[in-house]
Every structure is written in C-alpha cells, then in structure tokens.
Amino acid sequence: MGEPGVKEVLSLEDLESAGSVRSGRKHILSILVENKPGVLTRITSLFARRGFNIDTLSVGPTDDDHISRITITLDGANHPIDQVTKQLHKLVNVLKIRDLEPADAVSRELAMFKVTADGNQRAEVMQLCDIFRGKVIDVTKRSLVVEITGTVDKIEAFERNVRPFGLIEMMRTGEIAISRGRGET
Amino acid sequence: MECLKAEGVDVVFGLPGGANIPTYDALYDGGIRHILVRHEAGGGHAAEGYAKATGKVGVAFGTSGPGATNLVTPIMDAMMDSVPVVFITGQVRTDLLGTDGFQEADVIGITMPAVKHSIMIQHPTEIPRAVKEAFHIARTGRPGPVVLDIPTDLSKADIDYVPITDVRLPGYQPTTEGNVKQVRQAAKALAAARRPVIYAGGGVILADAGDELAAFCRADRFPVTTTLNGLGAYPAPDPQWLGMLGMHGTRTANYAMDEADLICCVGARFDDRITGKLSEFAPRAKFIHIDVDPAEISKNVPAHIPIVGDAKGILVKLKAEYDALGADPGRLSGWWQRIEGWQLKHPLGYEESEDTEIKPQRLIEAVYEATGGEAIITTDVGQHQMWAAQYYHYKRPRQWISSGGLGTMGFGLPAAMGAAVGCPEATVVCLTGDGSIQMNAQEFATCAQEAIPVKVIIANNGYLGMVRQWQELFWEKRYSSVDMGRFPDFVKLAEAYGCTGVRLTNKDTLVDDIRAAIATPGPVVVDVRVTREENTYPMIVPGEAARDMVG
Numbered sequence: 001m002g003e004p005g006v007k008e009v010l011s012l013e014d015l016e017s018a019g020s021v022r023s024g025r026k027h028i029l030s031i032l033v034e035n036k037p038g039v040l041t042r043i044t045s046l047f048a049r050r051g052f053n054i055d056t057l058s059v060g061p062t063d064d065d066h067i068s069r070i071t072i073t074l075d076g077a078n079h080p081i082d083q084v085t086k087q088l089h090k091l092v093n094v095l096k097i098r099d100l101e102p103a104d105a106v107s108r109e110l111a112m113f114k115v116t117a118d119g120n121q122r123a124e125v126m127q128l129c130d131i132f133r134g135k136v137i138d139v140t141k142r143s144l145v146v147e148i149t150g151t152v153d154k155i156e157a158f159e160r161n162v163r164p165f166g167l168i169e170m171m172r173t174g175e176i177a178i179s180r181g182r183g184e185t
Numbered sequence: 186m187e188c189l190k191a192e193g194v195d196v197v198f199g200l201p202g203g204a205n206i207p208t209y210d211a212l213y214d215g216g217i218r219h220i221l222v223r224h225e226a227g228g229g230h231a232a233e234g235y236a237k238a239t240g241k242v243g244v245a246f247g248t249s250g251p252g253a254t255n256l257v258t259p260i261m262d263a264m265m266d267s268v269p270v271v272f273i274t275g276q277v278r279t280d281l282l283g284t285d286g287f288q289e290a291d292v293i294g295i296t297m298p299a300v301k302h303s304i305m306i307q308h309p310t311e312i313p314r315a316v317k318e319a320f321h322i323a324r325t326g327r328p329g330p331v332v333l334d335i336p337t338d339l340s341k342a343d344i345d346y347v348p349i350t351d352v353r354l355p356g357y358q359p360t361t362e363g364n365v366k367q368v369r370q371a372a373k374a375l376a377a378a379r380r381p382v383i384y385a386g387g388g389v390i391l392a393d394a395g396d397e398l399a400a401f402c403r404a405d406r407f408p409v410t411t412t413l414n415g416l417g418a419y420p421a422p423d424p425q426w427l428g429m430l431g432m433h434g435t436r437t438a439n440y441a442m443d444e445a446d447l448i449c450c451v452g453a454r455f456d457d458r459i460t461g462k463l464s465e466f467a468p469r470a471k472f473i474h475i476d477v478d479p480a481e482i483s484k485n486v487p488a489h490i491p492i493v494g495d496a497k498g499i500l501v502k503l504k505a506e507y508d509a510l511g512a513d514p515g516r517l518s519g520w521w522q523r524i525e526g527w528q529l530k531h532p533l534g535y536e537e538s539e540d541t542e543i544k545p546q547r548l549i550e551a552v553y554e555a556t557g558g559e560a561i562i563t564t565d566v567g568q569h570q571m572w573a574a575q576y577y578h579y580k581r582p583r584q585w586i587s588s589g590g591l592g593t594m595g596f597g598l599p600a601a602m603g604a605a606v607g608c609p610e611a612t613v614v615c616l617t618g619d620g621s622i623q624m625n626a627q628e629f630a631t632c633a634q635e636a637i638p639v640k641v642i643i644a645n646n647g648y649l650g651m652v653r654q655w656q657e658l659f660w661e662k663r664y665s666s667v668d669m670g671r672f673p674d675f676v677k678l679a680e681a682y683g684c685t686g687v688r689l690t691n692k693d694t695l696v697d698d699i700r701a702a703i704a705t706p707g708p709v710v711v712d713v714r715v716t717r718e719e720n721t722y723p724m725i726v727p728g729e730a731a732r733d734m735v736g
C-alpha cells in the first residue's frame with residue numbers, strides 16, 4: 001500500500017526466507033556440558049521457563065572427566081527447535097550442542113520390565129523375550145524381570161506385547177544417541 | 186577487594202549482614218567507595234542506574250537470606266534490560282549449606298531464571314577467577330546480571346592474590362562480527378526498499394553505537410524510531426526521527442511500521458509492547474534483524490536477513506556497503522510525503538488545562554525546558570514514565586534510564602542515585618509517580634547522607650495512574666484499589682529524610698520553579714499536583730493491531 005500510481009518495484013524474493021520454525025520431527029539433542037554443580041538444573045529450568053517439553057533426558061559422563069553429556073529428546077512439532085538450541089547455547093556451561101539427524105545417528109535405550117509370569121505364562125514371556133533379544137535378569141515364583149535394549153520403537157513394541165501378561169512395573173532410561181562414523185556405514 | 190579493583194570498580198552499593206561481614210571488613214580500608222543503601226533492592230537498582238549511565242559494570246552487595254532475596258527484583262530487572270551488574274551475595278558457612286541454617290536461602294536456585302550466569306564459590310582460591318569471569322560475562326556479548334554467591338567462611342579465608350589475566354570459558358564465546366554476506370544482502374535490500382524504517386532498541390546504546398546509528402540512518406533519509414529502552418540512541422528531535430514506537434509511541438512511528446516494506450531492526454527484540462497483535466504486525470514488511478544475541482533473532486518475528494553481532498561494527502559496515510550501492514534517494518520521497526502527512530495530522534498532544542491545574546504532560550515539557558534537554562532522566566513505571574518518554578527529547582545515549590522490560594516500580598530513585606554517583610557532573614532528574622516513589626523512598630536517606638544531588642520530581646495524581654487508566658478504559662471505570670489519596674505529604678517526608686522538599690502548584694511559573702528546585706544544592710524532592718485523571722495517549726489497545734491506535 002504505497003503511493004497510488006507507484007508500482008511495486010521492490011523485489012526481495014531472492015532473499016533467503018526465515019525457514020520454518022517447527023521442524024515437525026523428533027529431535028535428539030546431544031549436549032556437552034561442563035561437569036559443574038547445578039548444570040543440569042540450569043538446563044531443566046530453562047526448558048521449564050521457556051515452556052519446552054522434554055520427552056526423555058539422560059545424563060552421563062564422557063571420556064573427559066570435566067565434561068558430561070546430556071541427551072534430550074523432544075518433539076519438533078511442538079517446539080521451535082531453533083529457539084531451544086539458541087537458548088541452550090546461552091548457558092555459559094554448555095559447550096556444544098548437536099541436533100542429531102535420526103538418519104545419521106544410532107540411538108539406544110535400555111528398559112526393564114517386571115512381568116507377571118506364573119505357570120504356563122512364564123514360557124510365553126520368555127519366548128517373547130527371546131524374540132526381542134532381551135535378557136531375563138531376575139526370576140521369582142510369580143514374576144520375571146526382563147531387560148531390553150534397543151531403539152525406542154523396539155522397546156515400545158515389547159511393551160505392547162508383554163502388557164497382556166500383566167505388567168507390574170516398567171523402567172526406561174531415556175534414549176542416548178551417537179552419530180554414525182563417517183563413510184563407514 | 187583487589188579483584189574488584191582489577192575490574193575497575195570504584196563504587197559498590199550495598200548493605201551488610203552476618204554472612205558478608207568479611208567482605209565489608211575488607212571494604213573498611215579497601216579503597217573502594219561503598220554507598221550504604223537502606224534496602225538491598227535500592228542498592229541493586231542503583232548499581233543498574235550506575236551501569237546504564239556510565240556503560241561500566243555496576244556492583245551490588247547483599248548478605249545471605251533476606252539480603253539476597255531483596256536483590257531478586259533488581260537481578261530480574263537487569264536481566265530483562267540487559268544491564269551489566271555483578272551481584273555479590275554472602276552465603277552461610279559451607280558446613281551449614283543445605284541445613285536451613287539461619288538466613289540461608291538458595292540464592293543460586295532462586296535467581297537461576299533471572300541471571301545471565303551465576304557462580305557459587307566452593308573454595309577460596311576460586312574467588313579471583315570467579316570475579317574476573319563474572320565481570321567478563323556481565324559486560325560482553327549481550328550484557329546482563331551475574332550473581333556471585335560466597336559462603337562466609339570462604340570470603341574470610343586469606344588467599345594470596347594473584348591477578349588473573351585470562352578467562353577460561355569454553356562455553357561462552359559471543360559472536361561479535363556480523364556475517365559479511367548478510368550485511369551486503371541487507372544493504373541491497375535497503376537500497377531496493379521504498380518504504381524502509383529503522384527500528385532501533387537498547388542494544389544500540391549497550392553497544393555504544395549511537396554515532397554509528399545516526400551516520401547509518403543519514404546515509405539516506407531513513408526514517409528512524411526507537412523502543413522505550415532505545416531512547417537517546419538516535420538524537421531527538423531530528424527531521425528523520427519519528428518518535429518512539431509501541432504501545433504509547435507516536436502514531437507516525439507505528440503507522441510507518443505498519444506500512445513499511447522493509448524494517449531494519451537494530452538491537453531490539455519485537456516485544457509485545459512494540460508489535461501489538463503479532464499476526465497483524467507490519468504485514469507488508471521484510472525484516473533485517475541485527476542483534477548480538479542469536480536467540481533474539483526470529484524469536485517473535487521471523488527475520489529475512491539475520492545478522493548476529495555487535496551493532497557498532499555492523500552499522501559501520503552496513504553504511505559502507507550501502508554507500509557503495511549509490512541508491513537513488515529520490516525513491517524515498519513518496520514515503521516521506523506519507524510520513525509527513527501523519528506527522529501533521531497526528532502530532533503528540535494533549536489538552537491544556539483552562540485553569541491553573543498542571544497537566545502532567547506540561548510538567549514534563551517544563552522539565553525539558555528547565556534542564557535545556559541536557560539532564561539524565563530516570564523514571565519509575567506508569568503514566569509518568571510514558572509522558573517522560575513522549576515529552577522529553579533525548580539527544581544522546583545513556584540520557585534515558587528506565588525499567589523497560591520488567592517495568593519495576595521503585596526503580597527510579599535508586600537508579601538516579603547510581604547515575605548521579607557515576608556521572609557527578611550531570612544533572613540527574615528522577616521523574617516519578619506518587620505510587621512508585623514510595624516503593625524505594627527509603628533511599629532519600631542515602632541521598633542525604635551521601636550528598637547525592639538527585640532531583641526527584643513527582644507527578645502526583647494520587648492514583649496508581651496507569652492501572653486506573655486501564656480500569657477506566659477496559660473495566661468500566663471500576664476503580665479498584667488505585668486511589669492513594671493525598672498520602673504521604675512528600676514535602677514533609679523529604680524533610681524528615683534530610684532532603685529539600687518543595688511543592689509546586691502554579692502552572693504559570695512552573696518552568697522557573699523547576700529551574701530553581703534543580704539549582705538547589707543536594708537532593709531535592711519536588712511534589713507537583715497534576716491532573717488526577719489524565720490518560721496516556723495514543724495507545725495501542727492490548728491485543729489489537731498498531732494501526733488501530735486509540736486516543
């Protein structure tokens with residue numbers, strides 16, 4: 001809406017556009033942080049304050065004592081990932097953030113399931129455990145504890161299958177991920 | 186103390202207590218001026234005022250527990266307005282930590298979402314490095330508050346002071362140089378734009394880039410507007426100056442944003458008080474966004490050309506690139522015709538009273554006249570703040586000191602105190618309301634004792650005026666808890682605190698009376714009864730589009 005009679009000469013179309021803010025896919029953020037007190041609180045408090053929802057979170061040491069790794073998964077449909085990583089970068093103790101592309105990374109999660117397994121159910125649960133390459137790590141008269149390692153999909157599939165037998169308790173560690181070696185896949 | 190001196194600290198604002206007695210003992214003969222405030226919040230805001238006026242890092246001290254929690258408001262305020270302040274709090278002894286010891290508060294936890302960074306000292310030998318890094322973080326990149334929490338047994342320990350000359354912050358490397366390609370793109374876009382607007386914010390002042398901004402804007406006849414925090418970034422009044430934008434900005438500035446085809450944002454953050462209804466904000470515009478904080482870019486409004494870095498250097502480069510393009514200045518004449526049309530049709534204005542009553546806007550104009558437009562102005566929060574933004578003109582950076590982001594009532598007086606300590610040559614005027622001033626009025630005592638010659642001018646309407654205005658406009662005049670009557674008597678209050686108190690009621694002699702009050706040595710409190718139910722206009726109605734401003 002310029003001056004009447006003046007035609008629009010401005011062409012800014014060649015400029016790169018801002019790009020979509022929500023990616024719509026799941027993101028795995030692999031964050032290297034200084035191993036100092038309160039760092040995890042800073043990160044979780046930032047997520048809380050900015051209204052970002054964490055799906056899973058796991059923390060562990062790296063090969064360097066001074067540095068820990070935090071792996072966070074979140075849903076790119078609900079969050080502007082770009083804002084999440086930029087805000088994280090502002091934390092002084094955050095050293096490096098990688099937004100791992102699922103295709104370029106290998107991810108694993110560990111889960112333990114305590115399942116009712118008395119009498120003839122026991123064999124069926126153990127068979128299921130075999131199919132999922134799980135391990136039975138504890139046995140009592142009425143229950144089994146099964147350990148499953150794998151992708152989130154695999155763990156969720158096992159859960160669906162084992163639930164009808166009577167799932168007493170389940171525990172999951174949250175995903176960790178590592179980028180694939182270059183040119184080796 | 187040696188650590189603080191090494192950072193160039195010459196003054197500290199604070200109040201002692203059990204947990205920071207060791208630090209105060211060192212201050213006793215440490216060679217740094219300490220200003221004893223009457224409430225830690227006063228100290229915190231004073232440190233902010235000092236930082237905003239001088240560009241140096243302000244320092245505030247508080248003891249553990251309540252001393253530290255009293256600092257929370259200034260810390261958050263400094264965070265919102267990117268003010269470089271280092272807050273040093275005492276903490277209980279390390280062996281008491283986590284036991285709910287006397288006056289223990291988890292200061293690091295409480296302030297976590299309100300700081301740029303915070304450091305809990307765990308060993309006395311960490312102190313020198315922590316101080317060095319705290320100042321470095323506070324002042325570089327996008328400035329902000331840093332909290333240092335020091336348990337009392339650790340601040341007591343004698344350590345050998347070895348100067349620290351480096352910082353080791355691998356996770357903190359602010360970008361300063363703007364990307365050259367992006368700067369070139371921006372110059373091209375500006376050269377192609379027919380309806381450009383330069384929208385500048387407090388970032389320009391923080392980057393000490395006022396001259397560079399003016400030079401860039403004058404590379405062509407670019408129309409300029411600033412945010413509340415950006416006042417003074419571009420010298421006003423000026424032919425290219427459109428006035429402030431946003432909720433109580435000028436119609437011209439807001440209409441120009443609305444119709445712009447290109448908005449070049451420098452050091453501002455598209456706050457909701459600027460954009461009005463976001464989905465209708467500047468619908469025809471492309472955006473260049475220059476900011477030192479990458480997280481600001483595309484946070485609220487997607488930027489077409491993002492440039493991350495320090496505004497000073499970028500503006501110089503941008504001007505050079507722009508000059509090289511030889512754009513035709515004539516292309517902007519249609520745009521200026523339109524802008525001048527708005528300026529003629531919608532100047533800022535108010536209805537002068539028919540009797541002797543003093544209109545608050547008139548009061549601000551009188552202060553402008555009486556100070557020759559040269560004073561450093563601090564404000565509190567409310568209607569008077571907006572009138573101070575509208576009717577005083579700021580010709581240089583750091584002349585305008587106000588709580589923009591957090592909107593903290595009680596900021597004005599201590600901030601004026603800090604500014605006056607930092608700039609002893611300047612006339613410092615605090616423009617305040619009868620509500621806000623009472624939130625830190627105890628600092629009158631500090632001003633009297635330390636002979637800090639601030640001039641406090643109260644636009645006294647007997648109301649929490651801005652809230653009353655909202656109740657009038659949006660809540661059917663149901664005035665709920667906003668009438669403050671005629672209390673207190675500010676002249677007597679001032680005198681009780683050892684300041685000079687004056688009451689002004691005569692419209693006709695207002696300028697001279699203010700001049701006389703300002704010329705009175707020492708701290709002076711001027712109580713001016715103004716129209717009780719005056720409204721601040723124009724106004725973008727919350728949640729509405731800027732083009733639908735009212736009033």
Ligand SMILES: Cc1ncc(C[n+]2csc(CCOP(=O)(O)OP(=O)(O)O)c2C)c(N)n1
Nearest residue numbers: 567568569592594618619620621649650651
């Ligand atoms: C600490 C704090 N409490 C409450 C508010 C909400 N508030 C905003 S403006 C205002 C009224 C301020 O009154 P006064 O200082 O007299 O200024 P006026 O609007 O009358 O000019 C209030 C209560 C605030 N900004 N800060």
